[in-house]
Structures are given as structure tokens and as C-alpha cells.
Amino acid sequence: MSIETYLPFWQKLTPTQRETLSRAATTHRVQRGTIVHNGSEDCVGLLLIVSGQLRAFILSDEGKEITLYRLLSRDICLFSASCMLNSIQFDISIEAEQDTTFYKIPTKVYHHLMQESAPVANYTNELISARFSDVMWLMDQILYKRLDSRLAAFLLEESALTGATELKITHDAIARHLGSAREVVTRMLKYLHSEGAVTLSRGSITIADEKKLRGLAQESLR
């Protein structure tokens, strides 16, 4: 598929703008585990995800992570071009969670286009707003949900992303997603196991009772 199918503003561009975009876009394939964007250290451009999965996360000074959101096929990764927005005063890192193929539009090219085209600028507004909404959802979870609810929600999301009830993920990796510690996650998983919601085996977690897990995911702090 060509890049125009990813960009809803395509029909509103001039022929010159379309040609500039088409020429500037390059195709890339990165392996699972690749850090695609590293905070303020790079500003490669807008990524249009053809296939695969990206994960955006922040890192504390002490190296503690928390996952902010995931981007899937047909999503657009804006934060890899965040240097074009002066008011973005925070660093996000982006990692390929699966082998991922994407188009890349260099920051300079997209920024220039955004300056001259209202449809492109308005589309960018919606992209930022969508990511802002993801982060506000997470903030709500952190503030008002107990960790067991967040863990339950995370397991359900993982299961939806992979299409499997058996999840091959370590307790340490889950802790990094949730911004928690491995020991805490292990304890919580044992609790979910005792409730019959999951079964645990070496290197994997299996969802045993999805309905129960959904119930837990919806509970909030009182």
C-alpha cells in the first residue's frame, strides 16, 4: 500500500505537496526489540506503520519504565518527530515490540508541510490529541485503579494484541509495562491465580477465566 492510504489529508494536498511527500518517504523494517526513537536524542520523522507493533514508554532517572501506549498497523507515530513541536517538553522512547515495517517521512519535510497546509496541521492536532488521550487514560488508571486491576487490564490487552490466551511474557517485562516491581507483579499474579483468573507456568501466563479478569480490570480504588 502506498503512503496516501495512511494520510487522510492526502486529497487536500496540492500535486506538488503530494510529490514531495511521496519522494521523501522511505520504507524501513526493524527487528523486534529495536529502539526506534530514543527521547530527545533523535528526531527521525513521522512513522506510518505498515505492519508490526510499536510501544511508547517513558523512563525515570533511575531506569524505571512505564508503557504509555501501543501503535499497531495503520497507526502513525508522531513522537519520533516531536522535535518539530517546540512545546513538547518531555522525552518518550519507542521500541518495536514485534518486527515492524513502516514508512518514514523525515521530520523536516513533514514540518514544512504542516506549516503551509491547514489540513495537515489539523490532522497533526488530532494525532497529538489521540496520544494525549492515551496518556490521560493511563493517568486515570495509575491514580484511581489498584495494581491488580491494572494487571488484569494489561493481561486482557496482551491477549487481544496477540490473539492468544497463553501469554509468553516474563513478570519482569510486565513490571516494566506497569511501572511496578517484579516482586509486586509476581505477588499479584499469584493472587489472580488463587482467584482462578489465570494459570501460571514457567515463562507463560494463561488466561483461565476471561470474565473474572474483566471484572477485576474494572474495579477502582475506594
Added chain:
Amino acid sequence: MSIETYLPFWQKLTPTQRETLSRAATTHRVQRGTIVHNGSEDCVGLLLIVSGQLRAFILSDEGKEITLYRLLSRDICLFSASCMLNSIQFDISIEAEQDTTFYKIPTKVYHHLMQESAPVANYTNELISARFSDVMWLMDQILYKRLDSRLAAFLLEESALTGATELKITHDAIARHLGSAREVVTRMLKYLHSEGAVTLSRGSITIADEKKLRGLAQESLR
């Protein structure tokens, strides 16, 4: 001061656009405590703050608050017009923390302008990005700072906003700002008192050792 001094894109508007904006803008004065914007219930427009202070906060289902950011004189309040951005999927409430005077540009007028003018759309991008940055700063605080550090940072911010070392604020109000409970805040204040950083009296908190408080504000979770 007229509205043009608030809007950096003014020079890039057409005479017609300027006239439309000038005609549509109205002046308002609200008393301290007024809820200026209430989540998804209203969408009054862009507010250009002439004087006073607004506070943006979120509310959990159980009525627990947390302050997201403050807006002061010359700031622009975008979230009171957030319905114009389809991808904003969260509710923010905005309260006047002081008697506040502002210009209001109706959502419809601003939205229309943003659709046709790239400079306006790009300026809006920066506004959203600035608020996104405020929220990410808060997220970092919540995830990685201890409550005593957050309380110390809050007291310093209050002191900077009011220009006084004696703060007339209840423990309950502080708890609402920080998304915590009154009892927890009272305990933390007693701790700050025992450290010699503040003195406590009925209805007020006085900063006794600003340097000490700054040190505490910078500490993070290990």
C-alpha cells in the same frame, strides 16, 4: 489590552479573519470558585486570560480530584473548547482559583478559523503540546516521586503563585490538588514541620526553610 496581543498568529490572519475574531470575542469576569468548564458538559470556547488564575483538574468516578496544571494571566485555555478536537477522549474540569477576567472566543468561531488557517492550526498544536507536557510532568511526579517530595514542590509552587511564604490553604485542599487524602497530607505536613521546613498554624502553613523544601522537592523514589 485587545485580543490580538494574546494571539501570536494575529499578523498572519486576513483582515476578514481578524474582524471575525474581534467581533466574536466577549469579555467575562468570574468569581473565585466558579467552575468555568465542566468536562464534556459544555464547550464554551477558547479563553484568553486577562487576569486571575484557572486550575485544570480531573475527577475520578468516586469524586477524587487531582490538579493537572494552572493557567495564569496571558495564558490560553484550550480545553474549554476541547469538543472541537475529535480525538480528545477525556474530561477536564476548569475552576477559577482567583477572581478571573478573560476574553472568550466561541468554539465554533475558533474551530472554523483553525480549519482554514495553517498558522492557527499550528498554534493550536503548540497549545495542546504545552498542556500535554504539563500532564507528562505530573505523570513523572506521580510515578517516580514520593508524596513528601510532591507536597514540598506544591508548597513552593503555591508560594511562587501567591508571592507569600504564608499559605492560606487547608490540608483538604492540598489533598485534592495532589490526588491524596487529607489524613496523609496532615501526616506529611507534620513530617515537614519536624524537619524544620515549614511551620503550621490554624488555617495556614508557613515556609520556614525554602532551601530545605527545595531539596525535598527534588528527591525521587528509589
